[in-house]
Amino acid sequence: MNPRHRRLLIPGLLIALLVIVVVSSLADKAGAATSGEQPVSRITDSRITESSGLVVSRTDPDLAYTINDSGNAAAVYAVDVPSGRVVGSAAPRVPFTDTEAxxxxxxxxxxxADTGDNNRRRTDVxxxxxxxxxxxxxxxxxxxxxxxxxxxxxRDVESLVVNPRTDEKFLLTKGLLGGEVFALPDRLVQDRPNRVKALPATVPGLITDAAFTPDGAYVVARNYSRGFVLDASTWEEVETLDLPEVQQGETLAMEPDGRxxxxxxxxxxxxLFRVAFTSPAPAAAPSDEPAAGAATARTPAGAADPGPLEGGNGFAGATWLWAGGVLALLAVISAAATRGR
Known part of the structure; x- marks a missing residue:
């Protein structure tokens, strides 16, 4: 190749690589915006700056309750979900220390749950x-x-889940590499400490909130970036969920219809974001033919990425293949240029 042409080709390929990466990023963001995630509102009330727990009312699907993290007034706030406005509040006659769920x-x-304990030294949870x-x-x-x-x-605990069918209560610890699950006694007492029971289970790391599905079959937990669907009978992870990117993901609530x-x-x-959800279907018998409608926006835990779905944006899935090809070509040209000197 003419040396002058070779010198022009390398910058051109670098520009092509940059275009591919930028377009890939935009395609990924577009895909995320259409994967079942819907912005709903913002909680703009100046009293709520560290929303650390969230639950939807059992009687009003447009009403949610939230609490602040440590260092704030002991209060529970009622939020109108569609608007984000605080429409009610209550001030418990107790001093909270580090409310997390x-x-x-x-x-x-x-x-x-006044169970936050970053330093793992509290005796008053x-x-x-x-x-x-x-x-x-x-x-x-x-x-x-x-x-x-x-x-x-x-322990440091940021998640309390209550089974809506049985009222069984569980705590999920916030461990760096994985958390523990503790079951609470069926009958809680006020005059002495209630000893929680460790279950032979491990949940993903850094769990900041969780909630049961309405049928009590699954628990959906979250950390700062992803969601996890856990089998409530074994606490094993069965699916992962994509969640919206936020400043510090600390809250998750199941809406009453479970959808x-x-x-x-x-x-x-x-x-506040609404994220579409469907409880995992029972495992089906192996088949040579894919089941109709089997593709979903979620990825089973541990499964490989199936690639772009039919009718979807396939370019994003193939972009890095093109990028790799461009890099390989650049390496070949660079080697040839070195030999040609």
Whole structure:
């Protein structure tokens, strides 16, 4: 090849590589925006800056409750989901320390988990129960306190899940490489610590919130970037979920129909997103023919990426193949240029 042409070809290929990477990034973002994720609203109330727990009302699907993380006033807020406006609040007559999770039982009673413990040294962790309230400020409110104790050392817990069918309660610890699952006693008492029981199970690392599906069969948990569908009978991970990118993903709630999740973030003006959800189907017998409609937006845990679906944006899936080809060609040309000197 003419040396002058060779010198022009290398910059041209570099530009082509840059275009491929940029287009790939845009295609990926476009795909994410159409994968079942829908912006709903923002919680703009100045009192809520560290939303760390979220649960949807049992009686009003457009009403959700949230709490702040440590260092804030002891309060539970009622949020109108479509608008993000705070439409009610309650002030428990207790001092919270580090509230991290919020759930509701089958009767709609709210359960607050004051179980955050980054330094793993607290001896005063507890659950609090309080009656749900609607779209009104109810002021100071009496709550019931249920002290907890672990089998051995203190744990950092940011997730409390309550089975909507049986009212069984579980805590999921926030471990760096994986978390533990603790079952609470069926009958909680207020006059002495309730000893939680460690289950022979491990959940993904850095879990910040979780919720049961309405049928009690699965638990959907999240960390800062992804969601995980767990079999509630074994706590094994059966699927992973793509979640919206947010500043600090700390909240997740199951909506009453079980067909969508509400997810949010810590920080001022916390966004709320609705994410489409379908409970995993029972495992089917092996077949040579793919089942009709089997493709979904979710990827089973541990499964390989099936590539672009028919009718979808196949360019994004093949982009890195082209990029690799361009890089290989650049390497060949560079070697040839070196030999030609």
């Amino acid at each position: 919020l759930s509701a039982d089958s009767t709609g009673v709210l359960w607050v 507890a659950l609090y129960s309080m009656a749900a309230f609607g779209r009104q400020d109810v002021g100071a409110r009496d709550v019931k306190r249920f002290p907890l104790t672990y089998p051995s050392a203190p 969508s999740l509400l997810v949010g973030s810590e920080g001022a003006e916390s966004p």
